[in-house]
Amino acid sequence: MPTRAQTNAKAAALRAHFEAHGAQAIEPPLLQPAGTLLDLYGEDIRARAYVTSDALRGEQMLRPDFTVPVVQMHMADGAEPARYTYAGEVFRRQERHADRPNEYVQVGYEVFARDDPAASDAEVFALISRALADLPVRAITGDIGMLMAVVAGLQTSQLRKEALMRHIWRPRRFRALLEQFAGRTPVSPARRALLEGKVACDAPLVGLRSHREIEARITALKNDAKVPPIKARDVQMIEALLDIGAPMPDALARLHDLSVDLPAIVPAVARVSARMDALAARGIDVASLMFDASYGRASMEYYDGFVFGFKARDRTDLPPLATGGRYDALTRRLGDGTEIPAVGGVLRPGLILELEGVV
Amino acid sequence: MTVKLGVPSKGRLMEKTFQWFGARGITLARSGSDREYAGAVDGIENVSLVLLSAGEIPRELAAGRIHLGVTGTDLVHEKLVLWEQSVKRVEELGFGHADLILAVPKAWIDVDTLHDLDAAAAAFRRTHGFRMRIATKYHRLVREFLREAGVADYALVDSQGATEGTVANETAEAIADITSTGETLRANHLKILSDGLMLRSQATLWQSRTAPLNREERASLHELLRRLG
Numbered sequence: 001m002p003t004r005a006q007t008n009a010k011a012a013a014l015r016a017h018f019e020a021h022g023a024q025a026i027e028p029p030l031l032q033p034a035g036t037l038l039d040l041y042g043e044d045i046r047a048r049a050y051v052t053s054d055a056l057r058g059e060q061m062l063r064p065d066f067t068v069p070v071v072q073m074h075m076a077d078g079a080e081p082a083r084y085t086y087a088g089e090v091f092r093r094q095e096r097h098a099d100r101p102n103e104y105v106q107v108g109y110e111v112f113a114r115d116d117p118a119a120s121d122a123e124v125f126a127l128i129s130r131a132l133a134d135l136p137v138r139a140i141t142g143d144i145g146m147l148m149a150v151v152a153g154l155q156t157s158q159l160r161k162e163a164l165m166r167h168i169w170r171p172r173r174f175r176a177l178l179e180q181f182a183g184r185t186p187v188s189p190a191r192r193a194l195l196e197g198k199v200a201c202d203a204p205l206v207g208l209r210s211h212r213e214i215e216a217r218i219t220a221l222k223n224d225a226k227v228p229p230i231k232a233r234d235v236q237m238i239e240a241l242l243d244i245g246a247p248m249p250d251a252l253a254r255l256h257d258l259s260v261d262l263p264a265i266v267p268a269v270a271r272v273s274a275r276m277d278a279l280a281a282r283g284i285d286v287a288s289l290m291f292d293a294s295y296g297r298a299s300m301e302y303y304d305g306f307v308f309g310f311k312a313r314d315r316t317d318l319p320p321l322a323t324g325g326r327y328d329a330l331t332r333r334l335g336d337g338t339e340i341p342a343v344g345g346v347l348r349p350g351l352i353l354e355l356e357g358v359v
Numbered sequence: 360m361t362v363k364l365g366v367p368s369k370g371r372l373m374e375k376t377f378q379w380f381g382a383r384g385i386t387l388a389r390s391g392s393d394r395e396y397a398g399a400v401d402g403i404e405n406v407s408l409v410l411l412s413a414g415e416i417p418r419e420l421a422a423g424r425i426h427l428g429v430t431g432t433d434l435v436h437e438k439l440v441l442w443e444q445s446v447k448r449v450e451e452l453g454f455g456h457a458d459l460i461l462a463v464p465k466a467w468i469d470v471d472t473l474h475d476l477d478a479a480a481a482a483f484r485r486t487h488g489f490r491m492r493i494a495t496k497y498h499r500l501v502r503e504f505l506r507e508a509g510v511a512d513y514a515l516v517d518s519q520g521a522t523e524g525t526v527a528n529e530t531a532e533a534i535a536d537i538t539s540t541g542e543t544l545r546a547n548h549l550k551i552l553s554d555g556l557m558l559r560s561q562a563t564l565w566q567s568r569t570a571p572l573n574r575e576e577r578a579s580l581h582e583l584l585r586r587l588g
Contacts, residue, residue, distance in 0.1 A: 042490065043502055043515055095440045095499075166481060166511065173509025176474070190471040190553065203465035203548040207526040209483060209491075217469045217482060 002353035007105050010349035011087040014107040014131055018085035021127060023109055026084050028069035034059035037068060040302070040333065050091050050102075062091035066108050067302070067327065067344065068334070074112050074342075075335045081113035087349075100319070101350075110344030112331075118271065120343050121306045121326060122278035128310070128322050128345045129284060135355050136313040137321060141248070142295030143275075144168065144325070145305040146255070146268050150241055153264025154234055156181060157227045159220060171297050178238065183229030194218065195225050237262055244293040248276050251291035275306060302330040306343060312355050321355065322347045361407040362579045363570075365419055365428035368396050368410035372562060375454045376429045383587050403586065405579040414438070416565075421445040423569035426580055433459050433537055433560035437497045446565045450587065455562030457537040459497060461504075461555035464526060464533075465548050472554050473508040476533070480512040483532065494518035494531035497557075501535040504557045523547040 002010075019025055031052075037045050049064040063069060066086055074082055087107040094100045109127055111120045129139065151164045160181050167173040179185050193199050205211060241258060244251050255269045272291075280286045296307035305326030312318045324345020332339035366387060367373045377387045386401035387408055398408030409425055416430035417438040429452065435442050463470050470479050480491040491513045495501050498515055505513065516531050523543050525531040537560065538544055544551065564587070572580060 038514070042511055043513060044506060046498075046515075047502055047506075098441070163478070163481075167509060170509045170511070173477075176509070188471070194468060194471075199468045201466050201468050205466035206464050206548045207532050208487065208529050209464070209467065209479070209532055211466075213479075213482065213486060214467060214469050217479060221469065 002350055006353055007350045010353055011105050011107050014347055014349060015085050015087040017131060018083075018107070018109045018127065021083070021109075023083040023085035026070065026073060026086050027088070028063065028066055028073060028086060030063055030089070031060045032063050032069060033057070034061045036072070036334070037061055037064070040068065040330075047095065048092055050093060064092055065090055066106060066346065067110070067330070070108070070110050070344075071327075071331055071334050071342065074110075074340075075331060075338065078112060080340065081111070081115070083112075084108075084110045084344075104348060104350050106346040107349055108344055108346040110342065112340050112342045114341060116278075117305075117326070117341050117343070118274035118278040120341070121275050122282045122284070124324060124343050124345050125279060125306075125308055126282035126284055128308075128324065128347060131347060132310055132321060132352070135321070135352065137310045137355075138290070138313050139308060139310050140290045140292055140295055141306070141308045142292050143268070143272055143306055144296055144303050145271065146241060146265065146293055147238075147297070148304065149265040149268035150238055150258075150262065153262050154230060156230050156234075157224065159224060160227065160230070169297060169299075171294075178230070178235060181230045182232065182235050187225075191221070195222055233261075242294045244291065246291060248279075248286045248289045248291045251293070252276060271305070296325060302327045302333075304329045308345065312351075315355065318351055318355070319348070321351045360573065360576060361405050362427070362572075362576050362583060363407055363409050363425040364400070364583075365409045365411050365416045365425040365430075366398070367413040367416070367429065372413055372429075372455055373410075376452070376562065379452050379454070380587075385583075385586060403579075403583055405575065406583055417442075417446070420565055420567040421569065423567050423571060426567055426570045426572070426576070427583070428565050428567070429562055430565065431455055431457065431537075431560045432563055433457065433497065433500070433558055435563070435565060436558060437500050440499075445568055447568055449564040449566050449584065452562040452564060455560075457539045457560045458556055459500060459535065459537050459558040459560060460551045461493070461501070461535045461557065462523075462533065462538075462544055462549040462551050465550040467550075470552070472552060473505075473510055476552060477508075477510040477512070480510065484512045490514040491533065492516045492531040493533045493535055494522050494525040495535035496522070497535055500557055504535075508554075523549060 015025060034051055050062040051059055053059045070084055089103050090106050091103050094102045109124060111124055113120050147168060151161055154161060163177055164174060167177060244254050252273055255272060259266045259269045276286050296303055303325035307325035309320040310322040311320050322345055326343040328341045331342050366376050380387050384402050388399050390397045390399045396410040398410050400406045400408050413430045414434055416428040417435045419425045420428045421439050439445055470476055483491045493513050494516050496519050501515060518525055522534050522536040525534060
């Protein structure tokens with residue numbers, strides 16, 4: 001294991017590499033107000049981040065990542081376009097994996113720019129790729145926006161699309177909803193009774209959720225019961241999309257095939273295509289770069305477009321050395337009425353040193 | 360030194376535990392006045408009784424400060440991360456049965472399953488501007504259970520007692536708590552979700568995997584477990 005001093009030296013060198021490419025170095029605080037993170041991630045964040053508190057400020061979290069504070073900083077008073085770099089510790093609770101570190105150093109590079117998102121994607125990927133150039137790593141890319149485009153293009157009710165969209169990052173729940181909307185899950189006796197108006201309740205209503213809210217959901221369920229099932233062909237389309245895992249040109253050809261049947265995804269496919277060209281223009285060997293359509297879905301993240309990771313080729317035990325992606329929606333959530341396209345990535349200098357064999 | 364046996368320090372759980380050991384020829388008793396938390400063991404040599412709150416017994420077992428302890432499955436699972444690595448189940452004692460469940464107002468006729476709860480939580484957040492609150496003291500178990508089920512848009516609020524009352528008091532919309540007969544739930548106009556059973560718990564004798572044992576203690580523990588088995 002590299003020492004802390006070695007890791008910090010590596011982190012400083014990486015940050016200098018990003019500064020040399022025009023990024024402004026920033027130092028977000030270690031303590032983050034818990035409210036923002038809880039609002040974004042919900043209760044799950046408590047299983048991943050350390051929470052502390054004082055009587056005056058209430059709950060605070062030791063930063064579990066840099067992206068949220070960097071976005072907040074930029075949305076508050078950033079110039080446009082902007083490039084940022086930072087280096088420092090993040091803290092993650094590891095209750096299930098005692099062998100994984102609960103504190104490690106990340107170095108990041110983030111781009112906030114309105115013009116030419118494909119070029120920004122390629123810029124971030126290429127810079128991080130160059131920082132790892134001498135290491136036996138394998139890159140993988142994906143695009144969460146593809147799945148979102150397919151869901152948006154489904155021929156079904158808006159409510160069903162919203163329900164699927166809400167669970168894009170929870171693959172099992174997404175699958176269960178899809179099965180249900182495709183009419184493959186039997187309607188439970190309790191639900192059938194409710195739809196037939198045969199459920200009565202003599203207990204008084206307690207709590208904040210009102211009769212009106214209950215009635216509204218029953219109405220929504222009754223309307224939903226009249227919506228025709230999502231066609232088997234459309235379910236297959238989603239399966240075909242998530243099944244794509246191939247070098248980028250092949251993957252793109254399959255995406256083009258899909259878009260013939262589902263014209264709604266044409267713009268999303270065009271974005272993947274433009275990104276491939278931008279990556280090639282940056283000198284990335286796209287012919288061997290993997291594109292996996294389901295990549296990035298299982299992590300509790302905010303990425304809604306391009307996603308990527310770099311893994312050690314022969315060290316499957318190591319976590320990814322670098323990860324990143326596009327998070328336009330996050331800037332909207334944190335922007336208080338404003339938004340800006342943004343993409344970024346982080347490296348883990350400790351893992352880089354470990355892979356380099358520095359002891 | 361002696362083999363240390365941790366037992367809940369009051370109430371029915373203590374009495375039932377004393378009876379269970381008594382039926383196996385080992386007499387446990389509180390010594391001194393009712394207010395003094397000291398205990399005595401008769402019928403076996405070299406075993407001492409440590410009276411503790413049932414909620415602290417998991418921690419004491421994991422830290423190796425007691426060799427054996429009686430407490431509920433719910434508390435071991437909630438308080439000890441990777442509990443299999445720090446304690447071993449010796450015997451279920453057949454009392455103190457309680458289920459950890461998720462309950463909502465009975466009048467929520469549109470909510471029968473966790474999937475319903477998830478959909479209702481999404482709508483609730485849109486309407487009220489905050490996440491649906493679930494009152495509990497079993498934070499870890501509830502969070503893991505809901506993550507497995509894919510429920511989002513909820514928040515846990517801490518409740519260390521009278522949890523069933525939080526809904527009527529409008530400090531929570533739903534609760535996750537232990538129940539044995541369901542009587543308190545009914546009295547507070549709550550119902551258990553049809554797939555809302557998280558854990559079946561009962562009083563259980565646990566052995567610490569970390570408590571050090573010298574030769575004498577090892578022999579005493581062996582003898583005690585033989586008599587109990």
